[in-house]
Amino acid sequence: xxxxxKRLADTIRVLAMDAVQAANSGHPGMPMGMADVATVLxxxxxxxxxxxxxxxxxxxxxxxxxxGSMLIYALLHLTGYHEPTIADICxxxxxxxxxxxxxxxxxxxxxEATTGPLGQGLAMAVGMAMAERHLNxxxxxxxxxxxxxxxxxxxxxxxxxxxEAIGLAGHLRLGRLNVLWDDNKITIDGxxxxxxxxxxxxxxxxxxxxxxxxxxxDFADIRRAMTEAAADPRPSLIACRTKIGMGAxxxxxxxxxxxxxxxxxxxxxxxxxxxxxxxPFELPDDVKAAWLEIGQRGKAAHATWEGxxxxxxxxxxxERRMAGKLPADFSLKPYFDSLIAEPxxxxxxxxxxxxxxxxxxxxxxxxxxxxxxxxxxLTQSKDQKVGFSRDDYSGRYAFYGIREFxxxxxxxxxxxHGGVIPYGGTFLVFSDYARNAIRxxxxxxxxxxYVMTHDSIGLGEDGPTHQPxxxxxxxxxxxxxxxxxxxxxxxxxxxWQLALESExxxxxxxxxxQNLPQLRDNASENLSAKGGYTLVASxxxxxxxxxxxxxxxxxxxxxxxxxxxxxxxxxxxxxxxVTRFLxxxxxxxxxxxxxxxxxxxxxxGTTFGWAGITGENGLNIGIDxxxxxxxxxxxxxHFGLNAQMIATxxxxxxx
Numbered sequence: 168x169x170x171x172x173k174r175l176a177d178t179i180r181v182l183a184m185d186a187v188q189a190a191n192s193g194h195p196g197m198p199m200g201m202a203d204v205a206t207v208l209x210x211x212x213x214x215x216x217x218x219x220x221x222x223x224x225x226x227x228x229x230x231x232x233x234x235g236s237m238l239i240y241a242l243l244h245l246t247g248y249h250e251p252t253i254a255d256i257c258x259x260x261x262x263x264x265x266x267x268x269x270x271x272x273x274x275x276x277x278x279e280a281t282t283g284p285l286g287q288g289l290a291m292a293v294g295m296a297m298a299e300r301h302l303n304x305x306x307x308x309x310x311x312x313x314x315x316x317x318x319x320x321x322x323x324x325x326x327x328x329x330x331e332a333i334g335l336a337g338h339l340r341l342g343r344l345n346v347l348w349d350d351n352k353i354t355i356d357g358x359x360x361x362x363x364x365x366x367x368x369x370x371x372x373x374x375x376x377x378x379x380x381x382x383x384x385d386f387a388d389i390r391r392a393m394t395e396a397a398a399d400p401r402p403s404l405i406a407c408r409t410k411i412g413m414g415a416x417x418x419x420x421x422x423x424x425x426x427x428x429x430x431x432x433x434x435x436x437x438x439x440x441x442x443x444x445x446x447p448f449e450l451p452d453d454v455k456a457a458w459l460e461i462g463q464r465g466k467a468a469h470a471t472w473e474g475x476x477x478x479x480x481x482x483x484x485x486e487r488r489m490a491g492k493l494p495a496d497f498s499l500k501p502y503f504d505s506l507i508a509e510p511x512x513x514x515x516x517x518x519x520x521x522x523x524x525x526x527x528x529x530x531x532x533x534x535x536x537x538x539x540x541x542x543x544x545l546t547q548s549k550d551q552k553v554g555f556s557r558d559d560y561s562g563r564y565a566f567y568g569i570r571e572f573x574x575x576x577x578x579x580x581x582x583x584h585g586g587v588i589p590y591g592g593t594f595l596v597f598s599d600y601a602r603n604a605i606r607x608x609x610x611x612x613x614x615x616x617y618v619m620t621h622d623s624i625g626l627g628e629d630g631p632t633h634q635p636x637x638x639x640x641x642x643x644x645x646x647x648x649x650x651x652x653x654x655x656x657x658x659x660x661x662x663w664q665l666a667l668e669s670e671x672x673x674x675x676x677x678x679x680x681q682n683l684p685q686l687r688d689n690a691s692e693n694l695s696a697k698g699g700y701t702l703v704a705s706x707x708x709x710x711x712x713x714x715x716x717x718x719x720x721x722x723x724x725x726x727x728x729x730x731x732x733x734x735x736x737x738x739x740x741x742x743x744x745v746t747r748f749l750x751x752x753x754x755x756x757x758x759x760x761x762x763x764x765x766x767x768x769x770x771x772g773t774t775f776g777w778a779g780i781t782g783e784n785g786l787n788i789g790i791d792x793x794x795x796x797x798x799x800x801x802x803x804x805h806f807g808l809n810a811q812m813i814a815t816x817x818x819x820x821x822x
Contacts, residue, residue, distance in 0.1 A: 170457035172210070172386045176202040177441045178245065178454050180414045183237035184437060185447040186259035186266070188428045193260060193268065196411040196424035197235030200383070201318060201349050204407050207389045208347070209242055210461050212397065213316060216469040217247040217462045220276035223489045224472050225465070226313045227279050227295045227584065231288025232320035232349060233269040234426065240266045243277040245455070246462030250275055257448050272583065272611050280583050281611045284603055286326030287576050289346060291607075292317045293336045294580020294589070296344040296402070297555070297565070301534065302586045304561035306485055309475045311586075314397070317346040321359050324348065324367055328604075331573025336402045337375030338568075340557040344402040345393070350383070351411040357422045371404045383407035416440045488532045488586045491614065491670050497529050499664055503657065503690035510685035511656050515678040515717065516620040518659035520545035526663060527551060527563070530588065534581060536565035537592040537618075538574045543680075544592025544620045571597050575604030575617070582613040588667065590616035594626075595635045595677055598642060608673035609647040615673040616666045622652065622677040623771035624806065625718050630796030637773045639677050639716075643745055649674040651743045652770075653695065654720035657687035658743050661695035679718045681799055686720060686741070698747025701759055703727055703739035711737040711817055712760055714780060715769040716745075722803075723769050725810035730817060738764070745780065767817055771808055786820050788813055 179202040187193035209215075214226045230239045237259065244251050251266050258264035265274040269283030279295070282288035296315045303311040323329060336344055348367070352359045368378040377399040381392035389407065396403035412424030415437045429437065438444065445451065476482055487494070502525035511518070527533045527548040534555070537546045547564050555562035567574035571593045578589035598605065598619055608615045624634045643650045649672050651662035659678070666674035686702060687694075694700040699714070703724055711730060715723035720741045727737040740759055742748055748756065760766060766781035767788065768774070774787035781787055790806050803809055807816075 170453055172203070172206055174454060175210070175457060176206040177414065177443065178450060178458065179205065179238065179241045180441065181438070181443055182241040182256060182448070184415070184429050184434055186237050186240070186256050188431070188434055189257060189447065190260040191428055193237065193428070194234040194426045195237070195429055196353070196426070197232055197320060197349060198238035198241065199415065199424070200351050200409040200411045200413045201235070201238060201407070202413065203384050203386060204347055204389055204409070205238055205242060205318065207386055207393065208316060209246060211390060212393050214313065214465045214468055216465045217277070218466070219469055220248065222469050222472070223585070224311060224313050227292070227315040229280050229282065229288045229292045229295070229315065229317045230270055231282055231286070231292070231317050231323045233282030233288060235320070236266070236268065236270045238318070239270055239278060243275060245458035247459045248275070248277045253448055280580070281607065284607065285320070285322035286328040286332070287604060287607060289317050289319045289323050290328050290332035290573055290576035291580035291583060292344060293332045293341065293573070294577035295584040296336065296341040297339065297577060298581040298584035298587050299343055300341065300560040301555060304559070306481055310479060310481070310485055314343045314345060317344070318349060319346055320349045321351070321354055325363060328572045328576060331570035332576065333371060333376060334374050335567065335570060335573055335577065338557070340375065340400065341402045342400040345396045346402070346404045348404055348406045349409055350380070350406045351409045353411045353420070353422050353425060355422060355425055368404065368406060375401060377401040377403045378406070379403070380406035380408065383409035384413060414441055491585065493667060494529060499525055499660055502660060506656050506660070506685065507688065507690055512682050512684045513656060514680055514682050515653050515655070515659045516545050516680065518653070518656040519618060519663065519676060519678055520548065521656065522660040522663045523548040525660070526667070530667070532587050534563050534565070534587040534589045535591065536567050536574060536589070538567045538571045538597070539569045540593055541566070543594070544618050546590065546592040546618050567591065571600035572604055575601035576607070578615045579604060579608050579611065579613055582608070582615050583611065588614055588616070590618055592618035592620060594621045594633060595619035595638050596621070596633050598638055598675070605642070605648065605673065605675070606645055609645050612647065612671040613673055614670050617673070617675045618678065619675055620678045621680045623679070623718060624790065624794045624802040625679055625681040625771065625799045627680070627799040627802065628796055631793040634794035635772060636790055636793060637775070639770070640773050640776045642675050643776070647672055649744060650677065650746065651675070651695065652677040652717035653743045654715070654717055654741050655683055655685045655687060657685060657690050658695050658741065661693045662743060664693060665696055677717060681718060683718055683721055686724060695743045696747070697751055697755065698744040698749070699740050699742035699759055701738055702741040705731065705736035705738055707736045709736045709738040709761065709764045710821065711735060712740055712764045712766050713737060713769060714740045714742055714760070714766060716742050717770070719769040719771055719808065722808060722810055722813065726813045726817070729810055729814040733818065735818070735821065765817065765821060767813070769808070769813065771803070771806070786817065788816065
């Protein structure tokens with residue numbers, strides 16, 4: 168190749184500084200500093216095919232330091248991906264351009280993960296590496312044998328999730344995972360030494376990682392470190408000592424180049440220093456040709472792989488899983504029939520376990536786990552007795568340890584990788600630990616299922632630290648997130664079915680600790696799909712409509728009986744999903760919540776938000792304080808959540 172590696176890297180630097188300058192917004196320092204490392208990675212190590220960005224056995228590249236998004240946009244354009252075009256790059260950070268401020272997986276096929284919240288890209292890469300090893304153990308080297316590469320910054324390594332993620336990766340010995348650390352010793356506030364003095368390499372080594380370092384501007388040394396990392400059976404961290412804003416003669420090495428345009432004068436000086444005499448967004452023909460040649464490097468490997476796939480006995484099953492399609496014969500009808508024949512009074516967490524026993528035997532891509540609460544979340548089905556471990560990657564159940572955030576981000580990575588449907592459990596109150604990863608599931612349109620048990624004061628004696636109050640409603644506020652709070656075995660299975668069918672939407676299942684009766688006697692239609700439906704209908708036009716979720720549906724049914732005994736017609740509406748109900752047409756909503764009836768919401772959590780369902784004149788019964796430590800029945804009485812107390816309040820409101 169006649170074009171030097173430095174010239175190739177300088178192309179990235181120029182595109183980055185020009186795009187940020189045109190947008191008058193962005194982060195030029197990281198792309199300019201890591202341009203040399205990225206050039207070596209894409210030129211000699213990363214296996215990819217721009218013509219087939221979804222090739223199943225491609226290497227995954229995650230830009231965890233997502234603020235430096237111009238690095239990946241430049242690389243995708245230069246190596247020949249259909250997008251982004253040079254026009255897209257010219258419109259960096261503008262409305263309508265796929266070159267968003269931070270990389271978004273749904274905007275550009277070559278972007279493997281949406282990154283920006285620091286640390287999560289690396290943590291999602293751990294999940295990608297887990298999925299790769301699991302599918303390799305399932306389908307063999309012929310179909311699955313690739314690596315995951317990450318570029319991460321100081322912020323990614325400082326965030327608390329980094330501790331969770333690297334501990335898991337080291338324990339699982341995920342040797343196909345390699346992290347390139349942009350060790351530029353700069354954060355937004357200034358030098359890293361202002362806030363940190365830890366030995367990062369020692370910390371990684373202590374968790375079971377292979378660690379090495381290199382001069383991030385010496386191409387031979389970069390290559391030496393990458394070769395060493397690729398050969399080691401452990402996950403690897405390469406500390407690439409770089410200068411932020413490399414190439415800018417006056418600003419390189421300063422925190423000032425991190426998150427602001429260089430300015431016209433410094434850009435002119437940089438062009439002169441780099442020997443770059445073309446105007447913004449124009450590239451030399453020889454450089455363009457050289458980068459496109461790099462983009463063609465993986466084409467032969469892709470073609471060879473396609474040949475292996477074509478002759479593989481598991482071709483159809485592999486393609487089905489990677490496409491995210493459920494088995495054609497998947498059905499829960501026999502399970503529903505068994506529940507109708509023999510109703511069960513169990514906690515909905517137990518109902519979830521029962522549903523998983525019916526699901527997982529039919530859907531082999533289901534990959535479960537728990538953040539050290541398997542016996543409480545009941546997330547391990549009967550056919551998942553072999554755990555996913557460094558000794559056996561074929562296992563379909565991960566023991567995540569006390570790492571709620573790390574677990575959730577890893578599940579996002581697995582879903583992004585494809586070929587598995589991840590679900591994981593913890594207590595609902597600890598969704599706060601995982602919340603940003605849950606939000607990233609929704610933003611990235613991923614099929615991830617969060618099994619959140621112990622969903623109310625019904626958990627009892629553990630007290631207010633463990634009793635969710637605001638959690639269900641706050642999770643309902645996240646766009647594109649299904650939040651289900653089922654009331655019995657039937658609804659729980661329905662909600663699991665909906666979660667699996669929602670390919671582009673993550674799901675939270677809020678499940679009870681306490682036993683609940685089976686209230687449904689018919690499962691011919693998935694009523695939970697509508698979000699809310701009339702469970703109990705009065706013989707006459709209702710004066711009261713009781714709207715409840717989860718464990719409070721039983722209380723609502725008992726309340727309706729007390730009201731009917733007093734001559735007050737009352738309907739009971741079970742509403743496992745508020746957002747699904749609100750998405751129904753006006754006619755259906757009016758049929759469930761008829762005008763003129765007093766609407767009463769009952770949920771063992773905050774009343775905030777329920778007025779949107781009941782109206783200003785409705786009655787909202789719940790808990791707007793922290794809980795207490797006591798047995799569950801005592802707590803329900805204390806907070807006025809029993810049929811007699813609710814009926815008394817309703818009669819008073821009617822009068």
